[in-house]
Amino acid sequence: NAGVMQNPRHLVRRRGQEARLRCSPMKGHSHVYWYRQLPEEGLKFMVYLQKENIIDESGMPKERFSAEFPKEGPSILRIQQVVRGDSAAYFCASSPSQGASYEQYFGPGTRLTVT
Amino acid sequence: GEDVEQSLFLSVREGDSSVINCTYTDSSSTYLYWYKQEPGAGLQLLTYIFSNMDMKQDQRLTVLLNKKDKHLSLRIADTQTGDSAIYFCAEMAPDAGNNRKLIWGLGTSLAVNP
Numbered sequence: 528n529a530g531v532m533q534n535p536r537h538l539v540r541r542r543g544q545e546a547r548l549r550c551s552p553m554k555g556h557s558h559v560y561w562y563r564q565l566p567e568e569g570l571k572f573m574v575y576l577q578k579e580n581i582i583d584e585s586g587m588p589k590e591r592f593s594a595e596f597p598k599e600g601p602s603i604l605r606i607q608q609v610v611r612g613d614s615a616a617y618f619c620a621s622s623p624s625q626g627a628s629y630e631q632y633f634g635p636g637t638r639l640t641v642t
Numbered sequence: 643g644e645d646v647e648q649s650l651f652l653s654v655r656e657g658d659s660s661v662i663n664c665t666y667t668d669s670s671s672t673y674l675y676w677y678k679q680e681p682g683a684g685l686q687l688l689t690y691i692f693s694n695m696d697m698k699q700d701q702r703l704t705v706l707l708n709k710k711d712k713h714l715s716l717r718i719a720d721t722q723t724g725d726s727a728i729y730f731c732a733e734m735a736p737d738a739g740n741n742r743k744l745i746w747g748l749g750t751s752l753a754v755n756p
Contacts, residue, residue, distance in 0.1 A: 572745070575743060582742075633684045633686070
């Protein structure tokens with residue numbers, strides 16, 4: 528059973544470009560979470576999604592950031608018009624919808640560098 | 643309020659026990675977690691404890707929860723060099739509805755010396 532997959536692992540963007548980060552949850556998991564780890568800071572929750580629904584986006588910046596988890600395919604975190612302050616590691620986690628729904632399993636992360 | 647605090651560094655000798663401490667402030671926390679992060683890697687779920695438990699043991703890992711003091715600890719017995727990593731404490735404090743976000747400490751960097 529493959530774990531949570533994220534791609535790309537490393538992403539370099541110039542200021543003003545768009546960044547698209549992908550996350551494929553573990554097989555059988557229908558809940559996805561995105562977290563951001565800024566340099567010298569801890570992880571911060573961004574958004575919690577279920578298939579085709581955003582459940583909690585209280586940690587998402589109000590502008591330029593969006594997330595989706597379509598019926599088919601991976602979850603996407605999209606950052607428009609990136610700025611240097613967006614440079615961070617972005618982690619995705621997934622959990623099952625029933626049973627151990629409180630266990631969040633993380634992917635390896637996407638390290639975004641904005642130049 | 644939501645706040646999780648950990649000491650930033652811990653150094654132990656190989657074979658000794660390590661104890662990593664964490665305090666949290668949200669008394670409604672239901673689950674408390676320990677994750678391990680090795681350099682450049684993702685976060686590995688080590689263990690977790692439900693808030694109605696005092697202790698949980700899993701092989702070399704022992705989690706102790708003092709709910710009154712809002713204090714959580716992770717003990718690693720017979721610490722090995724492969725245990726060198728950053729250990730994160732996290733709490734889940736669900737509101738009514740579907741809130742499942744984890745609130746994180748800054749991590750404790752564990753160095754194991756041969």
